[in-house]
Amino acid sequence: xxxVLLPDGSARDLPDGATAADLAASIGRRLARDALIAAADGxxxxxxxxxxxxxxxxxxxxxxxxxxxxxxxxxxxxxxQAVLGLFPGATFAIGPPVADGFYYDFELPGGATFSDAxxxxxxxxxxxxxxxxxxxxRREIDSAEALEVFADHPYKREIIERVSGAGDAEADPxADADPDADPxADADPxADPxADADxxxxAGSDGVVSCYANGEDFVDLCLGPHxxxxxxxxxxxxxxxxxxxxxxxxxxxxxxxxxxxxxxxAKDLKAxxxxxxxxxxxxxxxxxxxxxxxxxxxxxxxxxxxxHPKGALVRHLMEDYSRxxxxxxxxxxxxxxxxxxxxxxxTSGHLDFYAESMYPPMELDGASYYPKPxxxxxxVMIYRSGQRSYRDLPLRLFELGAVYRYELSGAVHxxxxxxxFTQDDSHIFATAEQVPSxxxxxxxxxxxVLRAFGFDDFQAxxxxxxxxxxxxxxxMWDLATEGLRAAxxxxxxxxxxxxxxxxxxxxxxxxDVTDAIGRAWQLSTLQVDFNLPExxxxxxxxxxxxxxxxxxxxxxxxxxxxxxxxxxxxHYAGAFPTWLAPVQASVLPVAADHAGYAAQxxxxxxxxxxxxxxxxxxxxxxxxxxxxxxxxxxxxxxxGASDVAAGTxxxxxxxxxxxxxxxxxxxxxxMLAEAAPR
RNA sequence: GCCCGAGUAGCUCAGUCGGCAGAGCGAUUCAUUCGUAAUGAAUAGGUCCGGGGUUCGAUUCCCCGCUCGGGCUCCA
Numbered sequence: 001x002x003x004v005l006l007p008d009g010s011a012r013d014l015p016d017g018a019t020a021a022d023l024a025a026s027i028g029r030r031l032a033r034d035a036l037i038a039a040a041d042g043x044x045x046x047x048x049x050x051x052x053x054x055x056x057x058x059x060x061x062x063x064x065x066x067x068x069x070x071x072x073x074x075x076x077x078x079x080x081q082a083v084l085g086l087f088p089g090a091t092f093a094i095g096p097p098v099a100d101g102f103y104y105d106f107e108l109p110g111g112a113t114f115s116d117a118x119x120x121x122x123x124x125x126x127x128x129x130x131x132x133x134x135x136x137x138r139r140e141i142d143s144a145e146a147l148e149v150f151a152d153h154p155y156k157r158e159i160i161e162r163v164s165g166a167g168d169a170e171a172d173p174x175a176d177a178d179p180d181a182d183p184x185a186d187a188d189p190x191a192d193p194x195a196d197a198d199x200x201x202x203a204g205s206d207g208v209v210s211c212y213a214n215g216e217d218f219v220d221l222c223l224g225p226h227x228x229x230x231x232x233x234x235x236x237x238x239x240x241x242x243x244x245x246x247x248x249x250x251x252x253x254x255x256x257x258x259x260x261x262x263x264x265x266a267k268d269l270k271a272x273x274x275x276x277x278x279x280x281x282x283x284x285x286x287x288x289x290x291x292x293x294x295x296x297x298x299x300x301x302x303x304x305x306x307x308h309p310k311g312a313l314v315r316h317l318m319e320d321y322s323r324x325x326x327x328x329x330x331x332x333x334x335x336x337x338x339x340x341x342x343x344x345x346x347t348s349g350h351l352d353f354y355a356e357s358m359y360p361p362m363e364l365d366g367a368s369y370y371p372k373p374x375x376x377x378x379x380v381m382i383y384r385s386g387q388r389s390y391r392d393l394p395l396r397l398f399e400l401g402a403v404y405r406y407e408l409s410g411a412v413h414x415x416x417x418x419x420x421f422t423q424d425d426s427h428i429f430a431t432a433e434q435v436p437s438x439x440x441x442x443x444x445x446x447x448x449v450l451r452a453f454g455f456d457d458f459q460a461x462x463x464x465x466x467x468x469x470x471x472x473x474x475x476m477w478d479l480a481t482e483g484l485r486a487a488x489x490x491x492x493x494x495x496x497x498x499x500x501x502x503x504x505x506x507x508x509x510x511x512d513v514t515d516a517i518g519r520a521w522q523l524s525t526l527q528v529d530f531n532l533p534e535x536x537x538x539x540x541x542x543x544x545x546x547x548x549x550x551x552x553x554x555x556x557x558x559x560x561x562x563x564x565x566x567x568x569x570x571h572y573a574g575a576f577p578t579w580l581a582p583v584q585a586s587v588l589p590v591a592a593d594h595a596g597y598a599a600q601x602x603x604x605x606x607x608x609x610x611x612x613x614x615x616x617x618x619x620x621x622x623x624x625x626x627x628x629x630x631x632x633x634x635x636x637x638x639x640g641a642s643d644v645a646a647g648t649x650x651x652x653x654x655x656x657x658x659x660x661x662x663x664x665x666x667x668x669x670x671m672l673a674e675a676a677p678r
Numbered sequence: 679g680c681c682c683g684a685g686u687a688g689c690u691c692a693g694u695c696g697g698c699a700g701a702g703c704g705a706u707u708c709a710u711u712c713g714u715a716a717u718g719a720a721u722a723g724g725u726c727c728g729g730g731g732u733u734c735g736a737u738u739c740c741c742c743g744c745u746c747g748g749g750c751u752c753c754a
Contacts, residue, residue, distance in 0.1 A: 113681080155754095156754075211754095220754075242682070243682060244681080245680075255750095256682080289688095296746090410679070588714075591712055617712075620712055621714060622712085622714065626715035638714055642713090
């Protein structure tokens with residue numbers, strides 16, 4: 001007899017040798033049918049695992065994140081099984097579940113690649129495997145045997161050697177990962193046992209690894225757990241092939257990655273595919289063209305946009321709103337040039353740690369002038385232009401500063417990742433004591449502005465002191481980190497902590513917004529900086545007459561004006577709220593006789609500062625109405641004979657029913673109310 | 679930067695097994711004067727991404743380049 005505990009606190013007795021599947025069956029038929037894996041004292045195990053006495057069990061179904069994760073992971077195995085079956089000589093690397101689905105990395109003999117037709121074949125084969133309802137069978141073997149089982153699969157062998165400690169794990173690949181990283185933080189060898197050791201421990205000590213086999217001829221190295229059999233899978237679709245470096249390292253081989261999506265039910269799969277289609281419909285590059293906002297002439301080069309009148313108008317409104325808020329928020333506006341000599345970037349450290357993302361210098365008069373990738377050093381120059389007293393602090397400088405960054409050509413993506421963009425960049429110089437309250441009011445300010453643009457759903461991340469090397473005294477880090485945490489809490493913001501995720505020069509908060517279709521966009525950043533004040537030897541005079549070092553806070557709110565515009569465009573699917581719409585109303589005279597009245601209506605609205613156009617009657621009314629709708633104009637106003645007589649308009653708003661005979665004054669009031677930022 | 683895919687009219691795309699380049703939408707003009715998401719007709723519009731090669735002949739085949747798209751963070 002074994003006694004197990006259930007999540008509701010009850011206990012249940014089962015015969016010796018009973019499995020998690022038996023437990024599920026003893027609880028209910030439906031649970032037995034839906035069960036995928038179990039969690040034993042929180043550790044995920046196969047349903048076929050024997051129950052342990054005194055252990056608490058939770059049965060996991062596809063209704064939970066963990067269950068879905070398993071489902072996707074198992075589907076990835078079936079993908080590998082199909083590929084290895086269909087492509088003799090193919091080898092496979094890793095195939096984890098990811099957000100919404102899974103992938104698996106392969107290498108085909110002779111560097112061959114998958115085509116779209118291959119994907120169809122593979123998917124068909126996967127469906128056969130699923131139809132055969134093959135059980136997933138776990139086996140634990142020692143690493144020597146595993147190396148034999150995977151003799152033809154070098155990537156698997158590498159993993160076995162790494163996790164079992166059998167081979168000579170190569171030097172820590174993490175050390176060179178972060179381009180922002182610390183000047184002095186060279187890897188100290190052996191100091192980061194981190195992830196690898198955890199894996200090895202999980203895989204079982206003593207060089208034992210686990211494998212999962214299904215069907216006659218397929219076995220994969222895997223921690224598990226897996227669904228009981230392939231028949232539990234099926235609501236999936238293969239999506240695309242992409243190149244991916246082995247272990248994400250551009251010095252290692254490029255593998256062929258197949259991405260798929262997988263869900264618990266056909267309905268969920270369909271909903272996901274619909275979300276993808278919706279995202280494509282909202283693609284800002286497409287909307288930018290359709291609404292005549294922005295374009296990317298090839299002649300300019302990758303990642304460089306030109307703003308057409310309507311796009312420029314919306315941008316102008318965004319910038320004006322931002323300026324207005326900053327003006328009343330205690331900021332002082334500055335301008336700085338687009339170039340600076342190399343010595344500035346040497347002092348700031350950018351040339352040491354950021355050079356590959358900078359445009360190359362222009363050489364003249366014996367100096368090297370670099371286009372700026374950041375505004376910070378210029379603002380530091382302004383701070384340093386005179387003596388500062390504690391009475392001057394906090395000093396909040398603000399600039400819409402155009403910066404240029406040499407993004408990888410493959411990374412450039414419309415307005416969301418461009419090579420020239422404008423940061424709404426603020427640098428706040430404060431005393432250490434001011435930091436907590438300054439952070440709190442900063443965060444409130446940021447959220448308030450984001451809300452004005454229609455975002456209400458935020459998720460924040462607090463990144464704390466990195467373990468390896470950090471500048472600044474620990475007590476300063478604590479003060480700043482606790483200040484950030486207090487700011488998050490007083491703002492009532494949901495946040496996660498990324499321990500050790502901060503830059504070497506200070507902790508930070510990143511704020512993500514969730515858009516209308518549930519996608520998260522990282523926009524705002526509050527970054528505390530102990531480094532630049534040091535590098536540029538900044539100081540202020542304290543009340544006691546001694547010189548002290550200020551703390552710098554970098555703050556981007558939109559992040560980049562261009563990117564924020566792109567996110568807004570996708571969030572609203574092009575239908576900007578009235579206050580941002582480039583054209584707020586289109587007046588449609590029913591016939592030529594009403595043209596004069598239409599012009600009069602337009603003029604009256606324009607006199608109130610509203611943006612109004614008139615569509616003359618040389619095309620049918622329906623067509624003109626459609627044209628305005630396609631351009632997502634908030635108000636379509638139709639005026640005919642009865643309106644001329646009564647001083648009214650027919651109001652066809654973007655998102656409501658048409659109303660006839662609305663007095664012009666009423667319309668005006670309604671539009672003016674909407675035309676102000678909230 | 680690297681892997682895969684794609685570049686044909688302003689846009690979306692068809693097409694040419696190597697032989698005068700096509701549609702729909704949009705634009706322009708004319709007619710139509712209409713009560714709420716596509717009136718009719720006509721016209722204009724092309725270095726078929728660029729450069730080289732093969733060929734009697736290349737938008738089409740080959741090579742090089744440019745640009746765009748997907749991916750290169752998710753760790754058995």
